[in-house]
Amino acid sequence: MLGNEPADPVAKGTLATAKQAWKDLFRWQMRVEVTNDLGETHCEWQDPAPLKNPISLAAKLSGKDWLCFMVGLLSWMADAFDFHALSIQTFKLANYYNRSKTDISTAITLTLLLRSVGAAFFGLAGDKWGRKWPMVFNMIVLGVLQIATIYSATFQQFLAVRSLFGLFMGGVYGNAIAMALENCPVEARGFMSGVLQQGYSMGYVFAACANLGVGGDTDSWKTVFWIAAGLSIFMGIVRIFLPESKQFIEAKKAGKKGTSAGAFWGETKEMIRKEWRLVVYCIVLMTWFNFYSHTSQDSYTTFMLTEKALDNSGASRASILMKVGACVGGTIIGYLSQWLGRRRAIVLAALFSGLLIPAWILPHGEGGLSASGFFMQFFVQGAWGVIPIHLNELSPPAFRSSFPGITYQVGNMISSPSAQIVNAVAESISVTGDNGKPAPAYGPTMGVATAIIAIGIMVTTAFGPEKRGRRFEEERAAGVVVEGKDLEDQTGSSEGKSQAKHLDDVETEKKVEAKAL
Known part of the structure; x- marks a missing residue:
C-alpha cells in the first residue's frame, strides 16, 4: 500500500511499548509492520478493512x-x-x-x-x-x-x-x-x-x-x-x-x-529469550x-x-x-x-x-x-x-x-x-x-x-x-532447516559451516539481483 502514511517503528522495551500502545488505542488507523520481498521491514498506518458480510467471509473458507x-x-x-x-x-x-x-x-x-x-x-x-x-x-x-x-x-x-x-x-x-x-x-x-x-x-x-x-x-x-x-x-x-x-x-x-x-x-529457548x-x-x-x-x-x-x-x-x-x-x-x-x-x-x-x-x-x-x-x-x-x-x-x-x-x-x-x-x-x-x-x-x-x-x-x-x-x-514451522545458520548450529562441523556460508552467499546474490532489477 504505497499511499499509506509512514509510522514510527514498533517500540522496544516495556515502558516504551506501553506508552506507544496507549497512544495507538486512540488512533483509528492501525500501526502495521510490513515486510517486502527482500525481507526489509517498516511500519505504516493502515485504515481498518471495512466490515464485510459475515456470510461472504465464511464463504472464503474452502x-x-x-x-x-x-x-x-x-x-x-x-x-x-x-x-x-x-x-x-x-x-x-x-x-x-x-x-x-x-x-x-x-x-x-x-x-x-x-x-x-x-x-x-x-x-x-x-x-x-x-x-x-x-x-x-x-x-x-x-x-x-x-x-x-x-x-x-x-x-x-x-x-x-x-x-x-x-x-x-x-x-x-x-x-x-x-x-x-x-x-x-x-x-x-x-x-x-x-x-x-x-x-x-x-x-x-x-x-x-x-x-x-x-x-x-x-x-x-x-x-x-x-x-x-x-x-x-x-x-x-x-x-x-x-x-x-x-x-x-x-x-x-x-x-x-x-x-x-x-x-x-534451540529455537524454543531463543524465542523465550x-x-x-x-x-x-x-x-x-x-x-x-x-x-x-x-x-x-x-x-x-x-x-x-x-x-x-x-x-x-x-x-x-x-x-x-x-x-x-x-x-x-x-x-x-x-x-x-x-x-x-x-x-x-x-x-x-x-x-x-x-x-x-x-x-x-x-x-x-x-x-x-x-x-x-x-x-x-x-x-x-x-x-x-x-x-x-x-x-x-x-x-x-x-x-x-x-x-x-x-x-x-x-x-x-x-x-x-x-x-x-x-x-x-x-x-x-x-x-x-x-x-x-x-x-x-x-x-x-x-x-x-x-x-x-x-x-x-x-x-x-x-x-x-x-x-x-x-x-x-507465511512463516515456517519451528525447527525446520531452511537457512545456513540452522545447518551450522545443528552440525557444528566444517561441512555444515561450508554449507551455511554457501546458502548465505546465494541468498545475498538473489537480494542484490532483485534490487538491481
Missing part, C-alpha cells in the same frame, strides 16, 4: 478449511463440556460425597492448576510433530478420565482423577485453535475467531442441557459424565480420519533437510481473562440455587440462556474486532460488563436472572471472542500451537483458585435469600470480584501490543 475449523471448534466444545460437567453439578457432587461446595470446588482448582503442564507438553508436541496426533491422544484420554471420575468411590480418588484430567485437558486449546484458525483467510479471522471461542460456551450450554435433562437427583451427575466421555472419545476417533493441518505440512516442506530436535528446542516480555504480558492478560470467566460463571448456578432459591430446572434453564448470550456476544464482538481492532473490542466489552454488574446480581426470579445473565455473558465472552485470533497474531509465528496454549493455561493455573475463593468467601458471609432464609453471599462476592477483574483487563489490554492482520501463515 471445504477443507471448514473441515479443519470444525475439528478445532468441536474439540474445544467437547473439552469445555468435560470441564463444565463438574462445575454446573457442584451442588449434586457435594451431596454425593458429603462434602461442602468449597471442597468440591477444590477439584476445579486442581484441574485448572495442572492444565498448564499439559498445555506446555502437548503444545510443543503440536509445533514439533503436528496438530493431529497430540489432539487424538488428548481427546481419547479425556474421555477415559471422565469414566474414571464416575467410578471414583471416595473423595480422594475423585480429586486424584480430576488432577490427571487437568493435565490432559490443557493440551486441547492450543492445538485446537491453531488447527482451526491457521487455515482461515486473513480477512475472515476476526469473525471465525469469535465463532471458535464459543466452543467453550457451547460446551457449557450442552452440559447445562444434559444436567436439565437428567433431573436433580444426586446420582444423576454420573449420566452427564457418561455423555461427556462419549463426546471426547468420539472427537478423538473422528480426528484420526482427518488430515493434518495444511499449513503445518507446508511449513515442514519449506525445509530441505526436514526438522531437527536440536534446532527445535527474545520474547520474554511478550510471554509475561500474555500470561498476565490470560490470568485476568481466566479469572473473568470462572468468577462470573462457575458459581452462578450455585448462586441461583442458594441465594435466589431457584430449583434445579429453573437454574439450568437460566444457565443455558446465559451461555446463549455468551455464544452470540463472542461471535459478534469477535467479528467486530476485525474492523474495530482487537484491543478496542476487548476494552469496550470489559467496560460494558462492569457496568452491568448490578443488573446481573440483583434480579429475582428465573426470568430476570436469565435476561441479566444473557447480557452479562454477552460481553464477558464477547471479550473472550477476540482472544483466539489476538493470541495467534501476537504469537511468535513458528509457535502458534504452543504459545497460545501455554500462555492461556499458565493464566488458568494462576487463576485456578477462583471458584474456590468465590465459594469460600460467599459461604463465610450470610445474606437473606429470596426464600427469606440466610444464604451464602454469592451475588455480592461475584459482583465485587468481577468489577476488579474487568478493570484489570481494560488496563492490561490498553497498554499492551496488537498485531491485527499479521500474516503468520
Whole structure:
C-alpha cells in the first residue's frame, strides 16, 4: 500500500511499548509492520478493512478449511463440556460425597492448576510433530478420565482423577485453535475467531442441557459424565480420519533437510529469550481473562440455587440462556474486532460488563436472572471472542500451537483458585435469600470480584501490543532447516559451516539481483 502514511517503528522495551500502545488505542488507523520481498521491514498506518458480510467471509473458507475449523471448534466444545460437567453439578457432587461446595470446588482448582503442564507438553508436541496426533491422544484420554471420575468411590480418588484430567485437558486449546484458525483467510479471522471461542460456551450450554435433562437427583451427575466421555472419545476417533493441518505440512516442506530436535528446542529457548516480555504480558492478560470467566460463571448456578432459591430446572434453564448470550456476544464482538481492532473490542466489552454488574446480581426470579445473565455473558465472552485470533497474531509465528496454549493455561493455573475463593468467601458471609432464609453471599462476592477483574483487563489490554492482520501463515514451522545458520548450529562441523556460508552467499546474490532489477 504505497499511499499509506509512514509510522514510527514498533517500540522496544516495556515502558516504551506501553506508552506507544496507549497512544495507538486512540488512533483509528492501525500501526502495521510490513515486510517486502527482500525481507526489509517498516511500519505504516493502515485504515481498518471495512466490515464485510459475515456470510461472504465464511464463504472464503474452502471445504477443507471448514473441515479443519470444525475439528478445532468441536474439540474445544467437547473439552469445555468435560470441564463444565463438574462445575454446573457442584451442588449434586457435594451431596454425593458429603462434602461442602468449597471442597468440591477444590477439584476445579486442581484441574485448572495442572492444565498448564499439559498445555506446555502437548503444545510443543503440536509445533514439533503436528496438530493431529497430540489432539487424538488428548481427546481419547479425556474421555477415559471422565469414566474414571464416575467410578471414583471416595473423595480422594475423585480429586486424584480430576488432577490427571487437568493435565490432559490443557493440551486441547492450543492445538485446537491453531488447527482451526491457521487455515482461515486473513480477512475472515476476526469473525471465525469469535465463532471458535464459543466452543467453550457451547460446551457449557450442552452440559447445562444434559444436567436439565437428567433431573436433580444426586446420582444423576454420573449420566452427564457418561455423555461427556462419549463426546471426547468420539472427537478423538473422528480426528484420526482427518488430515493434518495444511499449513503445518507446508511449513515442514519449506525445509530441505526436514526438522531437527536440536534446532527445535534451540529455537524454543531463543524465542523465550527474545520474547520474554511478550510471554509475561500474555500470561498476565490470560490470568485476568481466566479469572473473568470462572468468577462470573462457575458459581452462578450455585448462586441461583442458594441465594435466589431457584430449583434445579429453573437454574439450568437460566444457565443455558446465559451461555446463549455468551455464544452470540463472542461471535459478534469477535467479528467486530476485525474492523474495530482487537484491543478496542476487548476494552469496550470489559467496560460494558462492569457496568452491568448490578443488573446481573440483583434480579429475582428465573426470568430476570436469565435476561441479566444473557447480557452479562454477552460481553464477558464477547471479550473472550477476540482472544483466539489476538493470541495467534501476537504469537511468535513458528509457535502458534504452543504459545497460545501455554500462555492461556499458565493464566488458568494462576487463576485456578477462583471458584474456590468465590465459594469460600460467599459461604463465610450470610445474606437473606429470596426464600427469606440466610444464604451464602454469592451475588455480592461475584459482583465485587468481577468489577476488579474487568478493570484489570481494560488496563492490561490498553497498554499492551496488537498485531491485527499479521500474516503468520507465511512463516515456517519451528525447527525446520531452511537457512545456513540452522545447518551450522545443528552440525557444528566444517561441512555444515561450508554449507551455511554457501546458502548465505546465494541468498545475498538473489537480494542484490532483485534490487538491481
